[in-house]
Amino acid sequence: MDMIELFHVMLLSFLIVCALAVAHLRDLLSAVIVFAAYSLIMAIVWQQLNAPDIAMTEAAMGAGITTLLFMVTISKTRRREQ
Amino acid sequence: MRRMLATAIIILLGVLLAAAVSEMPPFAAPSNPADNQVNERYLGQVVQEVGVLNVISGIITDYRAFDTLGEAAVLFAGIAAVxxxxxxxxLDTYRKDRGKNG
Amino acid sequence: MDDVVLQTVTLMLLPFIQTYGIYIMVNGHLTPGGGFAGGAVLGISLILYALTFHVDEAAKVYPRRKAEALESLGALVFIFIGLLGVLGGAAFLTNNTSFLSGQAGTLLGGGFILPVTVAVGLKVASTVVTLFFHLLEEEKR
Amino acid sequence: MRIVNGIAQNYFYFASMVIFLIGFHTMLTHSNLIKKILGMNIMETAVFLFVVSIGYVRGRAAPVVGGEAQQFVNPLPSALILTGLVVGVSLTAFALALIIKVYQYYGTVDADEIMQIRSEER
Amino acid sequence: MTHVPVFVIISCLGLAFALPVLCRFRPRPAGWLVRALLMLNTALVARVLLFVNHQGTFYYHLGSWPPPWGIELSIDYLGLFTALVVHGVSLAVVFYAQTDLAGEVDPRMHHWYYTLFLLLLASMTGICFSGDFFNIFVFVEIATIGACGIIALKRHPDCVEASLKYLILSTLGSGLILLSLAILYMVTGHLNLRYIAQHMPTAWAAYPLNVNISLALLVVGFGVKAALFPLHIWLPDAHSSAPAPSSAILSGVLVKIYAVALIRLIHTVYGHKLHQMIPVTQVLLLLATLAIFAGSLFAIGQRDIKRMLAYSTVAQMGYIFLGVALLTENAVVGGVTHIFNHALMKSMLFMAAGAVVYQKGFRRISDFHGLGREMPITMAVFGIGALSMVGIPGFNGFISKVYLAIGALDAGRPVYVAVILISSLLNAAYYLPIVTRAFFNQETGPATFRVDRLPLSMKATLVILGGLCIYFGLVPGSLLRLVQKAVQSLLAT
Incomplete structure (x- = not known):
């Protein structure tokens, strides 16, 4: 296993950890912020897979707009999950 | 109860998908089934046929432009629905109407 | 919200963000990027403006009616350009590479690709802005 | 053993399946609606990751012709996912708008509590 | 003539895009524009059907790119037949909606309603015609948003909740469909249905497990959307709380479109390999049988008329899947004919129920005493629909059940004939009491009247649909010839 594959495995484990964290965090705002981090790592993974177009779109759409929409929704509703 | 059921479904699906993953064509290998005449033409002819350098842009706006029209329609449907x-x-009008009807 | 430093920095950043968004959008067929990414960046720049100043300020710059009209217009332009192919005797959405009479591989080279990208990009930008504003303005109960 | 080898070779596919299942599980078990939508997003991006990694070929460049590179990765999956991303954003926006309205009507965003309120109303 | 199918799709899309701007200040003309467009499009689809009947199936290459590179529309019998059903029912629904909509949706919102309706219509037509798997997926997503939108446009808390539930579950379904698409693309390298089918033998030899899993994911994914039995939990809420025109279109056509998409995908993509994947069809048969019984039993227990109709849809989807999973020609003919018949009957029943709600303002079945004397036309039409649902000879529901039974005998599984017979009795158990209560009960129900008389547009639509039910029950020949051609071309691939 060379360096770049090690890097990929690291990124993928980050992704899995972030996804688990989103599932387990009771505080929705933290979950959304972790989700933004997840999206950014996803964008980096896609950059690594030589797909720069969707990496860009994911960084703008997934990490930017989706996160903002979630935050607005949480500010209008309840922040904690029972 | 629902948690147990969901976990059981997930475990079942997980085993199936893991078995499927082990059988899939090798990752990142050049001779996969997906590497066929379709993307050969996309990659080789896009400059002559479409006149663009970014192949992905050529695909979404020319070869498969109908998908992008559908995508614009999805976006439009989303905003219209919202x-x-x-x-x-x-809520204001809701309360008003409710007050009217008693 | 009314932090002078924040507002000044935002005003300084905005032109760069918007230039970058337009660059991504217009150059989408030559470099990575395209209508969706560029439109999203453009939309985010307006959201940034709305967040540091106020939604009403942003609504003055970019009225909601105009945004809604632009959404419809962007999609209609796409259909209209597609129909040009039918008028030329070919199938719907057929690209005529001499549409803008540019060299292959240059800015104007992609036939109808540049107009389509710009239409889609503007549509995405206004969609993003409208979505955000409308959700933000919902009262909390 | 064959299975383990296959999984180790296809570690990208395997990781995306794991994330897919995490998102799926979040959607099925959590009763909080916003959490469900987060799970839905994770599930979708996992599928997108899977599709993009199908197109990757080791040692080939990003599909922008005109430079020195002669060999490129498969551009079709990327083009498909570009569509998928936008679809995901519109679905999320619509779901969130509905959640705000659900909260205004029922005072909660918890699916179980809503079910309780509705059964009491009947 | 070759441009017509794509014109049908993009004219719906184009009008949908234009409506919010055109009718921003005056929502009233929206309905008339939609009705005019729909009449034109229905005529066009019927004309293309004649053309295809004469000339044979044809393919339309969007952007002039040949198949494996571009997207192709394949205009075949099954697609055209379904598109004609979609347009016919939609036409009836928009004429009915002309007055009914005002009672359930805020008049200021009508142009939004029609926008979402048109997007739904365009996507349903697209699913019928498209020959590209990813294109089908995109249309499925438009249909999801459109369908959830037209449910949520009634101002009632239940509608928002039902719409959200529907949205979440159908997104789950779309995720599974996309995963199935990805696996299929990975093992075959194509997205065009015909090309996937062409490469299926080699893929099947090299990656049998992946092919099987893609089929399973496909069935579950479309099963969620088509309300296949254990995955139907969203349907009763969504279809009963929606405005009457939405219920008619969702229950009458939309679930069937997903069933048709599933049929087409399974038959064109997996084709003759399907017999080697017996477990999938066995599971489908089991689920269909369960759906028929469970849907009917749940429907018997309902007190709300629209909820009862919604559960009945679950049972009727069971018939369609039964026909598909039996795999013999007559059974598939029965299933596809049932798509048409059920679309006609169920949209008519929902409209009749909507008419009762519109005029009387109640929807509890126990209030229906003596309603036949107060609303004779509506309840007579309801009675036609009920008898047709039960499968009385002379009504159209009978035809499809006969073909299903013959198909079951062809397949050597007479047990399914018993299933069909018993389920007909179950249908009778919940439909006929309503009719007898309305016509033969001497008591009178609550004397509430929201409006004095039913508007002509509603009455006329109901009467025409009721007449069609009887017509296709007595003279099914032309319909059956068409369906047989569609099924033969489907099974031949």
Whole structure:
């Protein structure tokens, strides 16, 4: 296993950890912020897979707009999950 | 109860998908089934046929432009649904109508 | 919200963000990027403006009616350009590479690709802005 | 053993399946609606990751012709996912708008509590 | 003539895009524009059907790119037949909606309603015609948003909740469909249905497990959307709380479109390999049988008329899947004919129920005493629909059940004939009491009247649909010839 594959495995484990964290965090705002981090790592993974177009779109759409929409929704509703 | 059922479904699906993953064509290998005449033409002819350098852009706006039209329609449907729902269930008018009907 | 430093920095950043968004959008067929990414960046720049100043300020710059009209217009332009192919005797959405009479591989080279990208990009930008504003303006109960 | 080898070779596919299942599980078990939508997003991006990694070929460049590179990765999956991303954003926006309205009507965003309120109303 | 199918799709899309701007200040003309467009499009689809009947199936290459590179529309019998059903029912629904909509949706919102309706219509037509798997997926997503939108446009808390539940579950379904698409693309390298089918033998030899899993994911994914039995939990809420025109279109056509998409995908993509994947069809048969019984039993227990109709849809989807999973020609003919018949009957029943709600303002079945004397036309039409649902000879529901039974005998599984017979009795158990209560009960129900008389547009639509039910029950020949051609071309691939 060379360096770049090690890097990929690291990124993928980050992704899995972030996804688990989103599932387990009771505080929705933290979950959304972790989700933004997840999206950014996803964008980096896609950059690594030589797909720069969707990496860009994911960084703008997934990490930017989706996160903002979630935050607005949480500010209008309840922040904690029972 | 629901948690148990969901976990059971997930474990079943997980085993199936893991078995499927082990059988899939090798990752990142050049001779996969997906590497066929379709993307050969996309990659080789895009400059002559479409006149663009970014192949992905050539695909989404020319070779498969109908998908992008559908995508624009999805976006439009999303915004139309959001606007319509927010406006229909506007709380001020809701309270007003409720007061009118008793 | 009314932090002078924040507002000044935002005003300084905005032109760069918007230039970058337009660059991504217009150059989408030559470099990575395209209508969706560029439109999203453009939309985010307006959201940034709305967040540091106020939604009403942003609504003055970019009225909601105009945004809604632009959404419809962007999609209609796409259909209209597609129909040009039918008028030329070919199938719907057929690209005529001499549409803008540019060299292959240059800015104007992609036939109808540049107009389509710009239409889609503007549509995405206004969609993003409208979505955000409308959700933000919902009262909390 | 064959299975383990296959999984180790296809570690990208395997990781995306794991994330897919995490998102799926979040959607099925959590009763909080916003959490469900987060799970839905994770599930979708996992599928997108899977599709993009199908197109990757080791040692080939990003599909922008005109430079020195002669060999490129498969551009079709990327083009498909570009569509998928936008679809995901519109679905999320619509779901969130509905959630705000649900909260205004029922005072909660918890699916179980809503079910309880509705059964009491009947 | 070759441009017509794509014109049908993009004219719906184009009008949908234009409506919010055109009718921003005056929502009233929206309905008339939609009705005019729909009449034109229905005529065009019927004309293309004649053309295809004469000339044979044809393919339309969007952007002039040949198949494996571009997207192709394949205009075949099954697609055209379904598109004609979609347009016919939609036409009836928009004429009915002309007055009914005002009672359930805020008049200021009508142009939004029609926008979402048109997007739904365009996507349903697209699913019928498209020959590209990813294109089908995109249309499925438009249909999801459109369908959830037209449910949520009624100002009632239940509608928002039902719409959200529907949205979440159908997104789950779309995720599974996309995963199935990805696996298929990975093992075959194509997205065009015909090309996937062409490469299926080699893929099947090299990656049998992946092919099987893609089929399973496909069935579950479309099963959620088509309300296949254990995955139907969203349907009763969504279809009963929606405005009457939405219920008619969702229950009458939309679930069937997903069933048709599933049929087409399974038959064109997996084709003759399907017999080697017996477990999938066995599971489908089991689920269909369960759906028929469970849907009917749940429907018997309902007190709300629209909820009862919604559960009945679950049972009727069971018939369609039964026909598909039996795999013999007559059974598939029965299933596809049932798509048409059920679309006609169920949209008519929902409209009749909507008419009762519109005029009387109640929807509890126990209030229906003596309603036949107060609303004779509506309840007579309801009675036609009920008898047709039960499968009385002379009504159209009978035809499809006969073909299903013959198909079951062809397949050597007479047990399914018993299933069909018993389920007909179950249908009778919940439909006929309503009719007898309305016509033969001497008591009178609550004397509430929201409006004095039913508007002509509603009455006329109901009467025409009721007449069609009887017509296709007595003279099914032309319909059956068409369906047989569609099924033969489907099974031949």
């Amino acid at each position: 606007l319509a729902v927010l406006e229909t269930h506007n």
